[in-house]
Amino acid sequence: MAKWTHAVEMKFEIELAEGTRIGGAGAGLDIGGVDLLPIRDPVSREPYLPGSSLKGKLRSILEKEHGLSTNGSPCSCGQKDCPVCPVFGAHIVPGKPPRGSARLTVRDAHFTPEYAKQYKDNPVSETKMENIVDRIRGVADKPRTQERVPAGARFRAEMVLKVFEGDDDRKMVKHLRNALAILEEVDSLGAGGSRGSGRIKIHNLTEKKIALADLTL
């Protein structure tokens, strides 16, 4: 088994440039009610970005960019030089042995302390209504409302990449930075990206190498 030598920690802030619909479940499907609510921290009640959503987004960006998705399934090749599998974990195909686990951990992104303070004083959210058009009859049907986290909200994001002996960590980090730039420039977070939701800005990206042998309490 290859030795785990170090980790690369990447920290940055995500600012919503548009209202964003993140995770969350419906509050009921009654007509006129809010169908979709953002996912919230159970204690603070503040909306947050689940690490799994961000991780899934970065993975799907790289898979699309490199043409790695087959019939909509995530890449399962498990090859060392794959831009996706060593970092995100090879997708497990039923009936086949797993081909390597994920090196990347993406933590849940909570509000920055500054934005949390602002939010506490004024817990804003916005409601966006969308019509689902009945294509056969050509009329708007079943208006849906969804609660979005408004533009201007800021989250602290953190990702940690485990690096094993023989890994090309520079290449892995390069792919992650590429995916983040694609997300910022031409993609979006959460649902409804093609309909004016989820554009983000990334600020203050820092990268730190942590040698395991240097760590002590």
Ligand SMILES: [Zn+2]
């Ligand atoms: Zn792969």
